[in-house]
Structures are given as C-alpha cells and as structure tokens.
Amino acid sequence: MSVLQVSGLSKSFGGVHAVRNVSFAVVAGELLAMIGPNGAGKSTCFNLINGQLTPDAGRVLLEGRSITGLPPRAIWRLGVGRTFQVTATFASMTVRENVQVALLSHARRLPSPFAQAPRLQVAQADALLAQAGMLDQADRPAAVLAYGDLKRLELAIALANRPRLLLMDEPTAGMACGERAALMRLTASLARASAIAVLFTEHDMDTVFTHADRVIVLAGGERIAEGAPAKVRADPRVREAYLGTEALDA
C-alpha cells in the first residue's frame, strides 16, 4: 500500500492555479522526486500535503487515512517529517537542543514545566545527529551553522518522530557536490531500512536522476510526467517545460 496517496489536489490563489488536479503516490522505502521549473507548484504541493495550506479540492491520504485539511502539527503526529526550502530551525538553541525539542514533542513531554530538559532524550538526539553527520557540532548554536549543516540538522529533526513519510524541500541546496551525494545516500538508506516514503524536490538534476526511484514533473501547477528517471528525462513534454533551461542536461 502506498504511504502517501494524493488525488486530484488543487489550489488557487486569487484566480491563479498554483496546483491543479495533481495525483500521485509514494510507497514505503521509495524516493520520489518532484521536479519542475520555478513556479511549477512544488512548494505549494508540499504545503498542501503537510497542512500549511488547505486544498481547494482533492484528497491527501496517509497510509489510507485522510489527512486533508489537518493542521501541520496534527499531520506531524501522524508520522510526516518535513524539511523546508528555506531552513527553519531554532536559531537560539544548540544543535542538540533542536533535536531534543522534536524528540520531546514526539514523546508528548513538552507541557512538562519541571523536568530537566537538558538531560532528556540526549542519547536519542545524539543518535539522530550522528546519523545526519552532525554530532560533532551538537553543542553549537544553530544560528552559526553553515547552510548545508542546517539542512542536515533539519533532516535530523524531521526524523525525530520516526516518520512514515519524509517531505524534503530542496534538501541539498547550498551543499557541495560530495555532500549532496552523501546526504541523498543517507536518506535512501534510511528510507530503505525504516520503510520511509520520501518525497523531495530538487533543483540539481544530477541529484534527482542519480538518487530518485521515480520522478514526477510539475509545470504550471499540473502533472506533466511521471515515471522512472530515465523515462522522464527522455519525455519531450518535460524537455519543453524546461525549454531554455540547461537543468536537464546538468
């Protein structure tokens, strides 16, 4: 069964169709890349799935259960982790504290006003940080991290609730080539090992075609192609959508 099933998703802003009748599915352990030129509706799609926006029409099913219209925090509780295009972390907290908050939230211990937070969930946080390659920076404030490190921190945070589905908005932006590959390999191995479905957007076509199991292409808010990377790459409609950009050949 697919972990994420999106059907007929539509959203418009003041007459502009940002997303129109988009349907697709992701299964456990699979990396699905969502690509498209700027303004194709990728981020809107993400925001519709994780609850930041409410769709005008269509349904989002998580493991068969409708999560359409639920707020982000409820969707997170159901097992959806997310990283943002522009990273969103807690700047005044250390890297470890960032992950601890997510772990504590998952453990539903946040309301506790007396427990000593610095001592809670330390081992679990360090394990997640180690996984993301961030353990050596655990005590640094998030505010001073390099952009690529922030992306890794976001991944660690996103994994804190043992997600069934991981939404990654441009996970490797700002990283060097080698780092990108490492992060995507890590993501893939996590997905396979824990049967996580991964939906990600990416500008770097090399990353997409190397690491994605399948690719879905949006243009003008609509799905114009979907399938294995090689097939999508050869699709003339996709080439047309990207006309004038060198992205596909990168």
Next chain:
Amino acid sequence: MRSLLLLALLTASSAFAQPIRIGELNSYKVFPAFLEPYKKGMELAVEEINAAGGVLGRRLELVTRDDGGTPGDAVRVAEELITREKAHLLMGTFASHVGLAVANLANQRKVLFVASEPLTDKIVWENGNRYTFRLRPSTYMQTAMLIPEAAKLKKKRWAIVYPNYEYGQSATASFKRLLKQAQPEVEFVAEQAPPLGKIDAGAVVQALADARPEAIFSSLFAADLQRFVREGNTRGLFKGRAVFNLLAGEPEYLDTLKDETPEGWWVTGYPWSEIRTPAHQKFLAAYQARWKDYPRQGSVVGYAAVHSVANAIRRAGSTDTEKMVEALKGLEMPTPFGPIVWRALDHQSTMGAYVGQLARKGGRGVMVNWRFADGANFLPPFEEIRALRKD
C-alpha cells in the same frame, strides 16, 4: 540650596543639642505650582524657629523628600525617613491617595504624621487614626464654605464638573448633599468628570452648555482649570451663569489665568495682597523679605505646618511620639490666617479659607468681596464624625 541652608544653620547654631528632625515628603515634581511655595513657607518657619532658639533648646531640621506622587514610593520614602534619617515625625503629602497611604503607615509604625495638604475627608474621618493630624481645611469644609453663597442665589439647575479622582468626587458629593439640604428643590442637570490633567475642554464646555444650567459648580484646578476657563470664555459658557470653583482663588491657580480670569466666580482662595490682619502682615513681610516673592496658599500651609509641629513639641516637652500626639490634640496656636485649634475629636485643624469672587485688575486675577471663613464653622456635628471614625 537646601544643603547650603543647612550648612549655614549648622555653623550658626552649633551650640544646639541634637536637632529635632521633621521628615517631610511631598510630590514636588507632580504638583510643583503648589509645593514650591510650600517649601519656601516651611523653610521660612524653620529659620524663624531656629533663630529664636529652636524647640526645647534643640534646632529644628527639615529633611525633605520627593514622594514621586505614588503611594508605593511615598511609603518607601516615609520608611526611609523614619529609619535611616531618624525623623521624629512625618509631615507633608499632597494627593489624597498618597496622604492616606502614609497616614496608614504612620499608624502601623506608630509615628506622628502631620498631613499638611491632602484635602481628602477620609484622612481624618473614615480612615482617621491616632497618629495622623491634618492641617488644611478639607474638601468638605471648603465646599461647605461656598454653600451659603450658592444657596443664596436660588438657582435651580446646576451643572457640575470635577477632576475624576477622590478630591473631585468627594467635593461633588458634598456639594450636592449640602446644597440639597439648603435648597431641596435644586436639580443637577449635568455632571462631567474629565480625567485629572487631561480635560477635553471643548467637548466638556459644549456638553455643559447643552444642559442649559443656571449655575455651575467646579472643582477643577491647575491646567484643567486654565483650559476650562479659556474654552468656556470663548464659547460663552459663563455668560449669565453663576460659577463656583473650589480653590480657584489660590494664587497658584489664579495667577495663571491672567487677563482671562472670569469675573464674578465664587471661589475659595487666598487674597494675599488684601489681608490686613496683624498676623498675616507679619507673615507677609517676613516671607517677602526672605524670598523676594509673594506668598501663595502653599506658603501659608508649609509655614503653619512647621509651626504646628514646633508648638506640639513644645507643649509635649519631648519628641516622644505618644506625647506629641497628646500635645497636638486640642493645641491652640496662631497662624497667618488667624488662630486655629487642632481638634482632639478628629485631629483636624480649624484652619479656615477665604471665600470671595474673582475679578480682573490690571491684567491679572484677584479676589474681591471676600470674607474669611473660619474652618471651625464648617464641620459636621461631632456625632456624625464619631460615627465615621473607627478609633
């Protein structure tokens, strides 16, 4: 200035024993118009007393503090005066709520408090206590002083305007009650209670005019009064209407009205240039010689307050609090306004005030047709007060 003065006193009178310290606190920054002259009056009295050999052979010393105009700060300052400055008694305060808070502290700490200025009736009645005495005629007394003239006019429709806090509220309540007693058919057709210091004079004057009163009773003072008078003059509110205004004859407030002084208003106040009694002449001469300025109402209050304290200590023969309290009860003494008695019943002095009408003379306001109203004649019967006081 003050330290210089103290220094001069120190060197001049080093033969004295330990000085007697009056811990004085007041809202000098909040109500400067009244309290600057008040301070001068106090200092004049202290100099006079010390020049004549002090009290009980000891020099009198003033320790003044700004109380910030809030009860919380005032209580802290009072504690500081009692404990750090070792003041033998407390004196001062201006606003009702500050006076009441310090009076209450005095009772708690068992320290004598001579409330020189606060006008609230409560400080000697509902909230009166063993250790608190008040010098000035209260809101009730000053309102009562205006009643005979107000009742004489036989005006039926009255409008009232007052600053929205204790003083204005109780002046209004007393006025309505007393006038109703004197003239049962009276009708109060409008009541305006603008916030203290923030009167929206145009709208208030318009609203009062709309009620078409025959007479107006106001307890506005300072900046509110100025604005009220200017708008009222411009909009013709006072034309053909009798107006009564508490305190408006006090030079502190009257002088700021200059050529806009509304003629014919009935007020309480202090016609300093016209009073010819020997007691006042002597005070006036001394004050003008010392300060090169004419006295205001505050000057008289400060002056009389210090003399009251000195007389109480003389009578007590000691600075022991309980003895001073007993000595103040029933103390009779002269003031620039004539002799007063500190009533044993409610610790209120019988100091009076001048009642008269406003007029313009050479571009400034003066009081005319005035008479002195002795405070002793404008107090409610003993039984009424006894019922109010809890001690």
Next chain:
Amino acid sequence: MSATSILLQFLNGLAGASALFLVAAGLSLIFGVTRIVNFAHGSLVMLGMYLAVALSEVVGFWWALPCAALAVAGLGALIESVLLRRLYRAPELLQLLATFALVLIIRDYALWQWGPEDLLGPRAPGMAGAVTIIGQPFPAYDLFLIAVGPAVLGALWLLLTRTRWGTLVRAATQDREMASALGVNQRLQFTSVFALGALLAGLGGALQLPREPATLKVDLAVVSDAFVVVVVGGLGSLPGAFVAALLIAEVKAFCIALGYSKLTLVVEFLIMALVLVLRPWGLMGRMPAPARGPAALEPPLAAPSPRVLAGLCTLLAALALVPLATTGFTLVLLTDMLVFALFAVSLHFISGPAGLHSFGHAAYFGLGAYGAGILALRIGAPMELSLATAPLLAGGGALLFGWFCVRLSGIYLAMLTLAFAQIAWSVAFQWDAVTGGSNGLIGIWPAPWLASKAAYFWLVLALACAAIALLWRALHSPFGYALRAARDSPLRADAIGIDARALQWAAFTVAGLFAGIAGALHAFSKGSISPESMAVARSVDGLVMVLLGGIQTLTGPLWGAALFTWLQDALARGFDYWRAAIGCVILALVLALPGGLGSLGGLLKRQGRA
C-alpha cells in the same frame, strides 16, 4: 441632544483628531522605515509645545509654530544620527529602552529650562474669538485645526507618492532589506525620516499652543495616545492613522457629550483592544512581511553554570543574614528589590524566551496586589490566605487577556497587552466599592508574626527566590524549550507538533501568576495599594529593569531590578534631576553594554582571555 450640539461636538472631535493625527503620522513614518518604536515621540511633542510657548513671546504666535516644529525636527535628526544609528543592529527592545532614556532626559531638560509649572500659550492672533455656527459660538482656531489635519495628510501623500524620496520611503516601509539591497542610502533616509517624524511631532505640539498648556506630563500621555492611533489605523498606514485619529477623537467627544465623561479615561484602549481582537493588523494595516533569516542571533540560554549557581546561593545566604545586621531602611530597600526582581523575572519569562513583548505586565502585578487587598480588607481573609490566593486573580486575568494576546505578535501584541493593562487600571480606578477608586485600598498589613521588617523580609526572600527558581527551572524544562522553539521559528515549531499558541497562552498565564505574587508581596509590604501600581509607568519600569539587565541572559533581570530600584531611591533623595540621571545611566549602558548588565560577566571573561 439637539442637532446643533451634535454638529458642534462633531467639530470638537475633528479638531482633536487633527493634532492626534499629526503626532501619530510622525510615529508611524519613523516606525515604518527604521522599525524603531520611538517612545520619545511624546517628548518631542512636549518640546514642540514648550518651544512654541517660549518662541511666541519672541517671534509672535504664528511664527512660533513653524519655528518650534523645525527646531524639534533638527533635534530629531540629531538624536537619530548621534544615538539611534548606533542601535539599529541591537535587539529591538534595546532601541525602545534608549528612546525611553530620552524621555527621562528630555523631561528633566524641560523642567530645568522652563520650570515645573504648566505653561498655557497665548491665543492665536486673528483667531482668538469664536465664530457662530447655527447660533452657537465655536472657537475660530479649532476650525483652523480641523483644516490642518487633512492638509497635512494631503501634503504627506504628495511627498510620498510624487517624489523619489517618498518612493524610497515607501519601499523601505514595505521591505527594509529589499530597499537597502536596491542601494538606498539608508543613513540619509533614516535621518531624514526621523527628522520629518520629529517635525510632525513638534508641529502637532506647537499647534496645541492655545488649547493645551505645555506640561511635563504630556510626554507619556501623548505617546500612548499616538501608539493607540497608529496601531488602530494599522502600522505604516497614514490614511489608517487619519481614520483612527478621527474615530478616537469623535468617540471621546461623544462620550463627553452623552454624559459618559468617565469613560474617556479608557475608551481609546477599549477601541484598540476591540480592533486588535477583530482586525489584528489594524483598520487599514496589512499583515507584516515575515522577517527573513534568523530573527534574532541570540546566544543559547544556558542553564546557570555550577559557579553561577554557587554564587547565587552565596548571595541568597548573605541576604538571609542581613536582618541580623540591620533592621533599618536597608531591609525596606532590599524587600523592594526582591519584589521587583520577581516582577522583572516574570516579565522576562514571557518577553525573553517566549518572545511575547508585553507593555502591560503591571496589570498582573496590580491584580495580585489588589487581590491581596480585596481579600484582606473586603472579605476579611487572613493575610496568609490572601497572599496565597491573590496571585490566582492575577493568573486568572492573564488567562483571560492572554487568550487574545497570543493570537498576535510583535508590536501588535505589545499594544494589546497595553490596552488590557489600561482597561484593568481604569476598572481599579473607577470601581470605588471594591477597589477604593483613586485612593486604592489602605491598611493591608501582614499578620502579626510577619509584621516586623525582618520577618517580612525573610518571607519575601523565601517566596521571591522560590518563585524565581521555579521560573528559571521552567525555562530549562521541555516547556521552556518549546517556548524558545516557538519564538525562534513558528514554522518549524508547528511542523514538529508544537501547539505554539497554547504554550504561549500557558506562559502568559504563568508570568501573570508570578507577577501577581510580586504584587501581593508588594501590597503587604507597603500597607496599601493604589491604581498607580498597575499603570503604564509600572509596566515601563518593568521593561527597563529587564532590558537594563539584559533580555538575553537568565540572571540579567535580577541585576536590572536591583540597579533600577537602587538608583531610583539613591538618586531621588538628593537630586532634582534624578530622572535624567537614570536616563543617562541607561544610555551609557545601552551604548557600552548592548547585552545588558547580565552580559557583563561574559564580556569580562572574554577580555580576560584576550
């Protein structure tokens, strides 16, 4: 009411609105471009009034108005280029603190220059009298004022839409980073905008010449009115400010006309609360563009190190021994310091880690104090019970008000807290039967076993320290983590299951509860409680304490509260210009130690290492 009186009262409202609009427009422009909440705006208005009165004797009435306005504009430019320019990179609340220091300094300057008495200016030559409108006299000058408001609005509109300077100002108002990326000369722009804002303030003050006396109390009164207008109208919207000024002035005029003059104390705050609840960005305001990048580069709020803890414990022990050495005034002062330390720490709890800047925290201090007074005096509850129960009233108040407040953020939230505090204050001020009205409640003393200064000091020491420890502990609990998380990134917090609003609501309530403890302790230490204890000035005092100490540090508010209380006592005693002295101390601290007193330790450590 006759039709004529309705018309005249309407005109009264219009005249009042003009002056209000000028002042608010200046404030709005300055905030829009520089993002500085200029607390000193009312002081500029006050200077305009004093200068106009003084100049009218030299150059005559009509020349005095523009001269005063230009002088204030010059001062504005000076303030911006000498002081504020150094602070644009500092946390925004620090700028607030600096402008507050200016309030203190300018007020004492006016005191020194013009004396403490109110100065009412002359009437306007040529407009001294009244014109007859439907048989009723109406001041001619007021008609002039009525025309000034729309004229200034029109002139500003032309300036902002028809000049390059205006276009750049509008760009900066909408998106400061973008404007600076476009290569706008920010220095010149900020200085000129501040000068224009000051010009409007000065003119707004000067125009009042024949209507309102120049007094030292004008500054805070005017600035709070102006804030209300700006927020009701919508930040950065000049037409909004105009509409809001009109609305507020008319409502006030008709409150008076209909015989509800007592309402004028609070009606503008009622309007503001209503507007903010229904339209969170004001009548004509737009949702602010979200700040980009990390909002604040704050260092992590570290738990106190063992050395700091040991130091605090030593301090606590030393304090506990003080009554053995003296039972004098030192104890009174220390009691005050502890009470205000608790107040400041509770304010820091929400404004620092929770990111909810409150301008009205005194409301909960006051509710606690009044709660104690009402229980002790009106119900006759024993002191111990009153002290224990009173903070619940404060907590209840915070629970109610907080529900509305946490729906907003930034300056809007701050203004809503202010509105609620003013509403609470006016209830305390007017509800004679319960709160004692303007006199407050008198005779709230501790039980006999706590009546001695030493015993009460120990009680305060124990309770304040326990409360502070609890609040600090909470900041390092999962709850505290979540608060900081929600402040740093609402987006991320939401994406990891944090219900930020509920947490902030809880934090607001907790802070109110603890401020209530401070208030109740204060009431029993002074024996009385009056409306001032919940007035704006007390809220501002709290902010100053927190900021003096350093909002980014844990122990900062303690030092801030202690220093402020001590300064106030020490300076007020012997020095007429103690306010200005405090202002100078604050400015010196702001410029030398932007992190507050609490950052001193870290600074010394770094220097020691270097």
